Amino acid sequence: MAPAQTYAYACPSGLDPGRGLLGLATSGGTTSGGPAVHPHFFSGLLTEAAPAAAGLIALAEVARTRYFRPQQTAFRDTVVTCGGDRLRLESFSACCGVYARLDVLSGALDGEVVERGTTNVDVNGPLRESLARVGGSDPLHLAVGTDELAVTTLDGAVVEKKVPLPDRWLRGFAEVQVIASGFDLRAELAAPAAVAFLRGLPRRAGAPLWAVPSGRTLRLSSRPASGAVCLAGPDRLATLLPLLRFARALRVYGPAAHAGSGPAASAWELELPGMRYVLSVSPEVSRGFSGEGAVLDALATDEAADDAELLGALLAFEPRVEPDLLAERAGIGAHRVRAALTCLGTAGRVGYDAAEAAYFHRELPYDAGRVAEMNPRLRSARVLVENGSVRFTEPGLATVTAGEHPRQVRVTGDRASCTCPWWADHRGSRGPCKHVLAVRMVLRSADSEVVADDLAG
């Protein structure tokens, strides 16, 4: 049984049609002033009510779906971050393969920011129903965590929800940000082309497909090309479809691809009036973001961890984190800031907005210790090093013995490879395996005597 998270709300979230008030109840979180039980972030007008309501429904849909081997799952509440001029609402699917975020920008908000910070908001069945009733062009009052809310419920009952929160889910939620930081804009489609493309996607596909820019739209191809974006499991974009009626443009982000690249993650962003809805999907339906290990090499150093701690203290829920400014204030070099931001990302302390190509500060409202806990592969690698399981047989060739099977790690310059099943399955596309990590740690420890001793003995 996975460790559970308990959300505690002062009252359920709800929409009061009489007053036109959408009240989102908050659970424990972090604010710029420190931890808070029911923080109050925003009160004011939501000028684009219909797309915002549809966006919230889409987030709820992502949170309650397992796209790989679908089955009923526990509903994990949406995370909301108030970063001054905007609200960001985030969900992560139960299969750890789809991440959704609704950025409500200043254009759609008219009101008072009470405090900055991050927390969970309650999303329940009756709220989903009343969100579906939102329509037309009437604005809606929005309150994210306020005392007014308690008044709307009859008995002022406290809402408690307990849901399992597996480690891999937490890790994936954090790591998807770091993966997104490697994305660039690959295509931008006007609304009609976006509608035609998304509606024409196949419901199921055997292998990952590649969307290649072609004229004013995208074309599905079976293999990567330069400028292409990988799309595995097109059905995972289904939550974009109900939003298409509001869409103004579709932007697609992904890492650089070239002929022969392996499947990669991608982000699909719908521009809505006053807001953006972004879906990030993992490289394959069966792959969660947690196992990507894209950052393990960066994490393996202690320096980055120290820098991250330093930077973490400087962040104040900025909607955009400016690395140069941080570098100056912390007095460290730009490349160290980048590594430290990666560390902060995997600890769930910053998110990445591909549209602005910038990190934003938010503290995932979960047990900080668990989010920051070391990646299991990194942990295993440390154990291997401590147990002295790494032995060099010749330069660039090491044998790592764990359990009964010896694995061989071959290092040539920047590339390293292994004979373990993980490597055989992914060939490094999901980051280094624990054996490679361990060998790199030994090599890096400058303690080359070990290597020399091994070779001599």
Add this chain to the structure above:
Amino acid sequence: MTSPDEAWDEVRALVEAGDAGRTADRVERLTGPERRAVGAKLPGYLRERRDADPFREPNRKWISPLRVAGAGCLGGAAATAAWLCRTDLRLWSFNADAETRLITRVVAARPAEWRAEVARRIAARIRLRDLPWPAGPNWVVAAELIRGAGAEPPPDDAFTVGWVRWTHPAELHRDPFLDALVPRLFEADGVGEVLRPEPEPHPHTWAGALTALAAGGRLDRDSLLDGCLSRFLRGGTARELRWFVSLHEALEPSLDEVRARLRGYVRLLPTASGPVLDPLLREVRRADEAEPLDAALFAEAASALLLRPEKKPVRAALGWLDRTARSHGRVNETLIAVSLTFAAQPADLSERAVRVAVKHFAKAGDEARRAVCDAAAALPDDLRERVAAAYGPVASPAPAAPGPLPPPPAPRDLPPPIGSPAELAEEAVALLSSADPDWAASERLLAGLVSLVHDEPERTRATLERLVPAAARWVTSDTIHLGHDQRSWLGAAVRAAMAPRPRGPSFVLSATRAAVSAVVGDRLQFPVPHRVIRQRMREVISSVGRLPVLLATPTSASGHIDPGRLVARLELLEEAGAKPPPTDLEQALLRLPREPDSGAAARAGRLASPAGRAVAARLAAGAPPDPKVTYEVGTVPTRMWIRWDWRDVDVARALPTVTATGERGITAKLCRLPEGDRWERAEVPYYYGPVGWWPALMPSHREVIAAHLIPHLHEWTDQRNHQGAALLGLAEADGPPGAAMATALAYGLGTRHQDERAATVDALLVLSGRGRLPAAELGAAISNLVRHRLVKLNRVTAALADAARAGAYTDMCTAITAVLPDLLPAAGEKAAAGLPDLLAVAAESAEAVRARAVIPELADVAARGGSSRLVREAVRLQRTLAAP
């Protein structure tokens, strides 16, 4: 009076006798202390019995008595509920009634609140996916306890679902849970999946029974209608909602009831799934007929419907708007709504919208006229002109610049040969654990095995022995089954490279299927290219440790071998005094580029062996004449199960033939299709093997491999077997592409799965980019296959449109103009589905590259007149093609 220990012994004896009834009798008679004593013993006893069992399960006969004893003896409500919900105490039958009676009997003496608490705790532990089994019996117990205690039913979703499952609708009127649980029907997850849709509600079905109760005043009609609406608003799949649609229909909401909920209905129009949408739309229209919707609501409903992704509601909405525009005095609102479709919907729907817009022009106000004119800019040319004819000038958008032609792919080199035993072991482990090793990596591994075992035998063997067993233990066994999948081939080769066992490994070749095929016909025979690959694999396996190098390992991703490298390999062989195995040599010759290479030929001429001379001759002369490849669509018999009997029926099939003279060995095998020289039956081998390996068999003669593929492509129309990747391989290979290649592509374009189709489009673009696409033959093949119903035109059309928009306008124009003469219907005939779309793609391509052509059949259709889409698209295409 017995002592507590004696009481336990008695209960235990009854449990072990498997007698639940007598256990209940005994438990009922227990005194307080005895009960506690028995309750304290039970968990330990269960653990002990379970541990003693080899499968760690208690004896099934004891489960029911154990449950009864636990319910009667355990003290706390929590402990009792947990006992009944234990996985090892689940009942192995659906019929729990008898047992439930026993359980209620043994707990009858407890306070009502205790019983209700047990039931609530059981209900909270039931998971939806455990209904109806294994949690069903526990639901029955919980429901019975609640009923007995007169308590409120628990709020859990699963309890409601259980109630729906185990309550007969005819009994509903006297069900104690009715009032509490009916509102939960609309809230609990999982109810919709349990209830079936009811086309004809009946008092003995759920929707019918609820409607009857509402009619009798027993249930509140309004709350049922509100419940349906809120269930729809909460969303869900069609499957989850279909029963609620039935209930809504059965309630037959009156006009007033609809009006009271109209806003909710309208808000559902953009997102409701199909089965929900139809009745809602009907109700909205009904309300509108009676009294026009207010302007804001009308605009919302109209735009929601007109932007739906499905065609049906858009058509329905256009009809509704058209009919009510004048009678309801809202021509302007209608026109503004209708103009939304221009940019958002495909041409056939925009066309209907244009018709509506033109029809109501006379009554339109300025604002509406402006909206229509603005929106019309997004229409295709002919529709835009129709709008302009009525509304005045429409700005035409800048024509889409044709995308650049895709650059021809540079010939990719394969990764360099494996350099060390360490790398070899790594590759071996990776490929042996891969489900579907690709040909290039496999060839590289085989080449590495042969050359490294020759160069560094001791180290290579030691490394493989040390590392491979961890990943693929099966490889170490003394006999290896040489099957028909790549992994067994690679496994056998790796096994041959590892130290031989005392007796040496023996390779068991899977029995040729001749014996079987004699009984069931040829379907179990493997196709020729597969057999050729396997023949070479057997040779490669026996070469490990005997030869210094393999000759036929390709050096380029197209499957070709660099002539210089081949000569170098031959030199190595001669140096070692080894004779090349015949299949390997022949395969190497087949993989040479088509062009002569005099330099390499001269170097090869210095070799003494017959192999060297053969290679020198081939390099000097270039590729031998291409085998003759033809194809036709003919009829052949196939066996079908008709009226309780197998009968032979003639069916149309694309029948390729390959003939060549003077060939020997595997070339002769590959250059003879069909094997018996005549297609006698439509059945082809049932084959789902590594078809991606085929193109590299004859990379200089792709037409031959294309011909071998065709019969299988037909079989795979609805399947995925990486046929798209095989076609891509052929596109990257070499050789004059002809009718067989075109037919294979046409089949690929008509595949059901969009991913395979996308790969075929990639193949098309590669050929087009290299200037080698047989466009006219492709058109002929498409029309041939479509006419014989071997391929569906609408699938092909979508794929051709993709290829055109990716830049292959010229080729697509050529291909489609070749399709048209045969497919355009004569006057009075019905056109193939998708033909107007094909014409639209042709027109778009022709406009982009200013193509010109004369097609009499097209001119005929264009001159036919009328307003059908086929004719209008024909006119548009004809105008472009015939432009000066």
